[in-house]
Amino acid sequence: MVYQLGSALLDAFVLAIVSKGDAYGYQISQEIKTVVNLKESTLYPVLKRMQEAGYLEVYDQPFQGRNRRYYRITDSGQDKKRYYVKEWIDFRMDVERILRGGESDEQTGISADFE
Secondary structure (H helix, E strand, O other), rough: OOOOHHHHHHHHHHHHHHHOOOOEEHHHHHHOOOOOOOHHHHHHHHHHHEEEOOOOOEEEEEEEEEEEEEEEEEEHHHHHHHHHHHHHHHHHHHHHHOOOOOOHHHOOOOOOOOO
C-alpha cells in the first residue's frame, strides 16, 4: 500500500478488531496485515499503550502448554472506537471529495456509506 499507517489509524484498527471479540496479539496482527504491512514488533507497544490508557484489558489463558495474552476492549475503548469511526468517516469523505475533484457520489456511483 502506498499510504502510510499513522498511529491513530493503527489504534482504530486494534479497537475495531478487539471490539468483535477478545483477541491475542498475533491474531490482531494478522488481521491488520490483510490491509497494511505491519511488523508484529510494532503492534505490542501499541497494545501496551492502549492498555495503560484504559482502552484494553488483558488476561492470560493457557494454550498448548503456554499462556496466551488476550485483549478485551473496555467501555472507554468502545467510546474511543466510536470516536475513531466518526473521524474516519469525516476524513474519508474529505479525501474522496478532493480526489474526485468535487464530484458527488451520484456522479461517480461510489457509495459514501460506512459503518
